[in-house]
Amino acid sequence: YAVGKSRKDIAALMDIRPEVATVLRDGQETEVDPSEIALGETIVVKPGDKIALDGTVNKGMSQIDTSAITGESVPRKATVGDKVISGCLNLDGVLYITVESSYEDSTVSKILDLVENVSAVKSPAENFITRFSKYYTPIVFFLAIALGVIPPMFIGISDLAVWTTWLRRAMMFLFVSCPCALVISVPLSFFGGIAAASKRGILVKGSSYLEMLSKVDTFAFDKTGTLTKGNFVVDEVYPAEKRDRVLEVAAVAEQYSNHPIAVSICNVAKAAEGATVHE
Known part of the structure; x- marks a missing residue:
């Protein structure tokens, strides 16, 4: 639940993926899903629309807002021959763009895939807990079985009360030694921190970067659009x-x-x- 919620918060914050794109086919403009557009086709981006795919302008001239991708608040001029990337907002002119990347390989898709899958970048603490639990969990499990089975075999193998007592002790041992709290608490705290940061407009690419903040003593910010x-x-x-x-x-x-x-x-x-x- 925590992982899913964190991903949803970050995905909502990075709402830069266009849902539809206008492609020019047989001289007609048709709205389709960006994933259905092939390389070499021409997409039409009107004022107020987001650029759906990476490509090169083959006709038109406009100002484009790249702040969602680069953080730069000053619009950039785009004219014939200029490279443009997906996720940018077209401001005032109509652009005809020759598609040069598939939807999966576009800039906006790569950015969203990176920030949505923050769990892939683990901190040293998470890596240690993962390795630790890999050995600790089976050891505790087999010790609990041994505690519940071996003593009754020597003390009173036919005595039901003895078996009940030792099985209860085995369950208590398993309950106390269970690594769930240890294994879950570390990644859960990181995911909680990432989700809390995303709600405040801060994107953290992974738990390892969140852990690095404890060692940081100097911050450098891009002023415009950040501060x-x-x-x-x-x-x-x-x-x-x-x-x-x-x-x-x-x-x-x-x-x-x-x-x-x-x-x-x-x-x-x-x-x-x-x-x-x-x-």
Whole structure:
């Protein structure tokens, strides 16, 4: 249950896989499952759609948002001949892309497979417990059998009360020595930590990386999109007495740009009562 819940939390956080893709066949646009598209076919990605498969742009020009894959908040320009990867969001133009990888080998599928199967990367503590339980469990099991069978054979093989007493002692020994708590507690604590981190927007690739945090003394962060949201807001305009005029001029200069700073200037200019933006 813990493993499944952790995988679901991480998969929900990495909701970057397109459910459908538009493929160009016989001059007609058809929506199909991305896994049904063959290499060499052309997919059509319209504004607001996610790129379903890796490939090369053969027609069109647009700005693409790669933040879900690379963490970079500034859109990237894509034109004919440029390589594009799956999971990115097409912003403002129609792109015709020649598919160069299957759905299983696409960038987005590899990322999701990596983060969903975090249990494959085990920490040293987990590896030790796995090796330990491999020998400890059968030893405890056979000792419990020996405790329940051997003493009655010498003390009173025909006495039912003796057999009952020693079988009860064997069960108590098995219950006390059972490695379940030891074997389950270690991986369960790691899975719980990974799931808790995923709910807070932090992806941990495996328990070994989670354990490494106890030895870390320095952190380096990519600021935009990690420590910040990448959404810029105009706080103040100088000089304040010419606020509307400054916004108007700045917005005219920035209105054809998709850069986050340009978008924030245009938004505040449109909201200002005294500023007029001519498109």
